Amino acid sequence: MPEPTYDFFDVHVLRTRRLSATLLRVVLGGPGLSRVVSGGRDQRLKLFLPQDGQERPILPDVLDIDWYPRWRALDPEVRGVMRTYTVRDVRSEPVEVDIDFALHGDTGPASRWANRAVPGDRVTLLAPVVPDNGGVDFQPPDGTDWVLLCADETALPAVAGILEWLPAGTVVKAWVSVGDPGDRIALPTKCQADVTWVTRPAALPEAVAAADLPPGTPYAWLAGEAALVRDVRRHLVGSRGFPRPAVAFAGYWRRGSSEDALLSVT
Numbered sequence: 425m426p427e428p429t430y431d432f433f434d435v436h437v438l439r440t441r442r443l444s445a446t447l448l449r450v451v452l453g454g455p456g457l458s459r460v461v462s463g464g465r466d467q468r469l470k471l472f473l474p475q476d477g478q479e480r481p482i483l484p485d486v487l488d489i490d491w492y493p494r495w496r497a498l499d500p501e502v503r504g505v506m507r508t509y510t511v512r513d514v515r516s517e518p519v520e521v522d523i524d525f526a527l528h529g530d531t532g533p534a535s536r537w538a539n540r541a542v543p544g545d546r547v548t549l550l551a552p553v554v555p556d557n558g559g560v561d562f563q564p565p566d567g568t569d570w571v572l573l574c575a576d577e578t579a580l581p582a583v584a585g586i587l588e589w590l591p592a593g594t595v596v597k598a599w600v601s602v603g604d605p606g607d608r609i610a611l612p613t614k615c616q617a618d619v620t621w622v623t624r625p626a627a628l629p630e631a632v633a634a635a636d637l638p639p640g641t642p643y644a645w646l647a648g649e650a651a652l653v654r655d656v657r658r659h660l661v662g663s664r665g666f667p668r669p670a671v672a673f674a675g676y677w678r679r680g681s682s683e684d685a686l687l688s689v690t
């Protein structure tokens with residue numbers, strides 16, 4: 425039997441901190457969290473949230489490798505709400521995990537929960553316990569000369585993690601679409617990073633299309649709202665001649681669809 429790469433952790437909110445107009449950092453702690461190992465970059469995890477009126481998320485009694493069909497079999501009105509987020513940071517002393525939420529009002533359970541989060545609030549994580557866990561998409565191959573990043577606020581935590589992780593001197597061109605000039609955050613890095621903030625209604629794909637790109641072998645990573653990611657990918661592959669395998673992309677959310685709706689069609 426292979427060793428599990430992810431495990432469940434019952435955790436609680438230690439504190440929250442506003443990072444920008446839209447981003448809220450939620451710092452989590454709890455028993456066993458020292459086993460969480462992040463691969464860095466855009467490391468993903470699953471978050472299970474209580475339904476309104478519950479004190480903690482309801483999950484199947486047995487949480488082994490077959491947890492997913494068991495969770496799906498529970499009443500959707502009762503079972504913990506599952507959402508996907510980025511592990512922004514894991515610290516060891518004290519043991520803490522940071523998740524940065526792009527708040528979008530009360531339209532979704534995760535944003536609604538984060539908006540109201542106070543110390544002691546309980547959630548469950550399905551988090552990585554080994555570095556090579558299949559939950560990191562940013563994988564530039566050997567021979568990459570420069571890196572192109574495109575993101576919106578939901579993928580800004582991943583962009584911050586990628587810029588922290590990349591070796592000193594890496595040439596990076598990044599575009600980040602935000603809704604408010606107050607969404608700009610510091611992005612510490614040892615890279616030669618050129619970050620363009622595109623405040624909506626200005627369109628990120630148009631900003632990329634108008635740019636001069638560096639010479640050499642590119643690796644692109646695109647994440648955020650699904651249509652934004654689709655448009656930039658089309659441009660890079662169709663107009664700029666990027667080889668398909670050199671473009672990693674992920675729709676982090678889809679306008680008009682909750683993550684539950686996206687799950688039920690996959």
Ligand SMILES: Cc1cc2nc3c(=O)[nH]c(=O)nc-3n(C[C@H](O)[C@H](O)[C@H](O)COP(=O)(O)OP(=O)(O)OC[C@H]3O[C@@H](n4cnc5c(N)ncnc54)[C@H](O)[C@@H]3O)c2cc1C
Binds near residue numbers: 468507523534675
């Ligand atoms: C691998 C991965 C990593 C991710 N990491 C992060 C992260 O670190 N931080 C983060 O904030 N998000 C992240 N996301 C995106 C997040 O999972 C979605 O935004 C999710 O839909 C939020 O859940 P919700 O319950 O708030 O809204 P849902 O119930 O899923 O959706 C309700 C409504 O809100 C809309 N909506 C969802 N997100 C947004 C948004 N940001 N702005 C405006 N409208 C929205 C939907 O289209 C829908 O109409 C990540 C997604 C993936 C796949």
